[in-house]
Amino acid sequence: MKYKFSLSAFLLVVSFAAIASQPRKVLVIGIDGTRSDALQQANTPNLDGLLANGLHTFDAWHCGITVSGPSWSDIMCGVWENKHGVTSNSYTGSNYAQYPYFVTRAKELKPSLYAVQVTEWAPMSDLVSNDGWDQKIKVPDGAGTPTAAAAVTALANENLDALFVYFDAVDLAGHASGFNPSNPSYMAAIEGVDGHLGTVLNALYARPNYANEDWIILITTDHGGIGTGHGGGTDIERNIWWIGSGNAIQQQTITGTDPGSYQYTGFPYFVEAVDTAILRQTPVQTDIAVTALHHLIYDTGTNPEDVTAWDLDGKSWLKTITSVAEKPAELSVSVYPNPASDLVSLWFENKKNSRVNYAVYTNEGKLVNVPSVITSQNKLTLNFEGNADGIYFIKLNIGGNEVTKRVLINQTAPKGVATPDHDHSNCNGKH
Ligand SMILES: [Zn+2]
The missing domain is CATH 3.40.720.10 (Alkaline Phosphatase, subunit A)
Structure with missing residues (x-):
């Protein structure tokens, strides 16, 4: 197959x-x-x-x-x-x-x-x-x-x-x-x-x-x-x-x-x-x-x-979505850039200043070690440098609230930036 x-x-x-x-x-x-x-x-x-x-x-x-x-x-x-x-x-x-x-x-x-x-x-x-x-x-x-x-x-x-x-x-x-x-x-x-x-x-x-x-x-x-x-x-x-x-x-x-x-x-x-x-x-x-x-x-x-x-670009609008990436989430998280070549930033709302934990998995479900460059109340920046091109899942846990985001790592994609900046939780990561 x-x-x-x-x-x-x-x-x-x-x-x-x-x-x-x-x-x-x-x-x-x-x-x-x-x-x-x-x-x-x-x-x-x-x-x-x-x-x-x-x-x-x-x-x-x-x-x-x-x-x-x-x-x-x-x-x-x-x-x-x-x-x-x-x-x-x-x-x-x-x-x-x-x-x-x-x-x-x-x-x-x-x-x-x-x-x-x-x-x-x-x-x-x-x-x-x-x-x-x-x-x-x-x-x-x-x-x-x-x-x-x-x-x-x-x-x-x-x-x-x-x-x-x-x-x-x-x-x-x-x-x-x-x-x-x-x-x-x-x-x-x-x-x-x-x-x-x-x-x-x-x-x-x-x-x-x-x-x-x-x-x-x-x-x-x-x-x-x-x-x-x-x-x-x-x-x-x-x-x-x-x-x-x-x-x-x-x-x-x-x-x-x-x-x-x-x-x-x-x-x-x-x-x-x-x-x-x-x-x-x-x-x-x-x-x-x-x-x-x-x-x-x-x-x-x-x-x-x-x-x-x-290798599809579109997404499904069916009610019941079974993928890891699309599980219904209570947390709203923006990812930028995506696709990315090295640094990937995630913005989220975290009003209670809860602890931010994360784990990164390959498309095959294997846990990989991707270090963080920034971890703040509203932002997490990860460095994928040295990881193979492909789809990765970033599992975020913010004060017990879990959400999984999908990111595509591609060496030809734009480079991210590692600056701790203003609250992006309401701008969808758009610059
Ligand atoms: Zn025409």
Whole structure:
């Protein structure tokens, strides 16, 4: 097997105990080129109906290249452009062999899963390899009605486990007459796609066994737009939205969290540009694949974030998260920088000035000796110098309150600083 488990035996027992008996299934809807502000102003009863149960944000931010090829690869592979290699709509340079679609990953553990893609955009159908679909259906670009009809047919198959449906009409309207909420044809396109979404959802809810199935619905766009185009780094191109709906998804409404300054300045730009501490709390595009994958393989007890060989950038928004790193914590701790090459600082709230203890483990669970440079009431700085590149878990104990944080050590990452400074517990470690 290509993957490696990093969970301890104890956690595996816990996670298996939490498994629900209903088969877990995934519907991913892609609506190309839909500005967040326009979506909020449009009349979209079907999207609105999904907001209440799960996660939603109108303040998600595109951390990569605001072009469809790279963006949909972020969304479907769960990694950014520096890994999947797609930087344009020509799809040249793609590395789907090493970083495939989430469906391919799910089938590594569950080969019998059945997955269908319905897409209006030909490059997504013709230029992507190793995507794992059992059936790839190409429908006329921007038409909507045949797209919904193909999705309805796919949903009639009782054995269906994963369905991706992609609509292009909004992006086409933006290119034709402007990505702008004051453009009536742009708004009409959004409302038209919402109508088609209604058709798809009705077919989902009409599945004979729907009551005994555990579906999550993940919906997002790939980018916004400015004028009649996109591909740059302005906020209205980068500001996107994200809906994760279903009983298995965390109940959360997230507003205002921008992972930081990450305008596209050349490849590879991502690792150094993004504040990873804020990224952890913000829905971004790579989270779609990881959440979908986690749901599909949930009964195997594996959290995709823990599979080292998969090297995913996204995170799972499922309610029950089994990894060491994501155990629900009472303490709020920020880690910076992450990835790091040597010094890593952790900021936390410690009003009672409790004693701060820590331990560091490798991804395999082995205790390693990492000395502290600073230990203060609100800050701990560790020196990872001399440790091999890889994922480490820092277990903090502050006055009996425990939390575990994950950090990636990489010799090419920025160097940290060892200055005892002001209280960073409210600034997420952002400088
Ligand atoms: Zn476009």
